[in-house]
Amino acid sequence: MSDLREVLREIEVFEGELPDFDVSELPADPHELFTEWLLNAIRRGVREPHAMTVSTTGLDGSPSARVLICKDITADGWQFAADRDSRKGRELSARPAASLTFYWSPLARQVRVRGTVRPGTPDESAADFLARSPGARAEALLGRQSAPLADLAVRDADVREAAGRIAARPGLVAPGWTLYTLRAEQVEFWQGDKERRHTRVEYRRTDAGWERGLLWP
Ligand SMILES: Cc1cc2nc3c(=O)[nH]c(=O)nc-3n(C[C@H](O)[C@H](O)[C@H](O)COP(=O)(O)O)c2cc1C
Known part of the structure; x- marks a missing residue:
């Protein structure tokens, strides 16, 4: 154990x-700054x-987190897609709020976003x-995302069967x-610095638009 501590240090x-x-x-709007940072991460070759x-928030009130792909950022917000019957889907139905955390390691940049979540219309989701x-x-x-799976062979057989159904009916949703x-x-931008002079900027939505300010790192 102590060896691992040394390795990590x-x-x-x-x-x-x-x-x-x-x-x-x-910029006045954090969506604009986020998009700039994301495009910069893409240009710098950051993986995913x-x-x-x-x-x-878990159904028992405890935290529940996982990694998802961000599908788009529009004026309405950050988009992601999932099965509404998965664990996160059920949690979002019960409590439609979430927090997103991005970390672009080669840039020492983190972005945290907190807000309310709404499901898209059936057309948008399709x-x-x-x-x-x-x-x-x-x-x-x-x-069946997040349901118990008895055997990986069952997964492979079911995915093959689903692929067959999609090949037969490409419009299937x-x-x-x-x-x-x-x-x-709330959107927070964090820029790391080798000398530990990290910079944090937080945007907060108000009735009059976005307010922003620095935070102590
Ligand atoms: C890089 C990465 C991207 C992922 N993207 C998605 C995604 O877009 N949608 C999704 O439902 N699961 C995605 N997953 C799987 C989730 O992390 C998670 O295992 C799954 O959604 C089940 O989560 P839940 O049990 O909390 O509902 C991704 C995993 C990784 C590592």
Whole structure:
């Protein structure tokens, strides 16, 4: 155990060239700054830059988190898609609020977003489903996400069967597939610094628009 502690202590954090975070030039709207940071992460070759930890409240009131892909950022908010009968889907039905955490390691950047979540209309969700690859559609068509699975062979057989159904009917949509949109109430941008002069900026939604300010790191 103590060896592991040493190994972890030796790991360098915030290595390499880190971007500037000029707080004198902040846009009024955090969606704009987020999009700029995301595009920057894509340009810098960050793997899965659109992967984010989505934290919900468990049905027992305890935290519940997992990584999902961010589908889009619109003026309405951050979008992700999942099965409404999965654990997160059931949690969001009971309590439609979530927090998103992005971390782009080579840039030492973290973004945290908190807000309320609404499910998309059946048309919006179907459009998202149909834009997925056939393999991803076959997997989602099973609609049993987060249910216990007795054997991996059952998964493979069921995915094959679902792929067959999709090949026969390309317009098939998984009934539980849901495109969710998180409407942000709070967005925090964190820029790490080698000298520990980290910079945090928090945007808060108010009736009059977005307010923002620095936070102590
Ligand atoms: C990089 C990455 C991307 C993922 N993207 C999604 C996604 O977009 N939708 C989804 O339902 N699950 C996605 N998953 C799987 C989830 O992390 C999770 O295991 C699954 O959704 C079940 O979560 P739940 O039991 O809390 O509902 C992804 C996992 C990883 C590691």
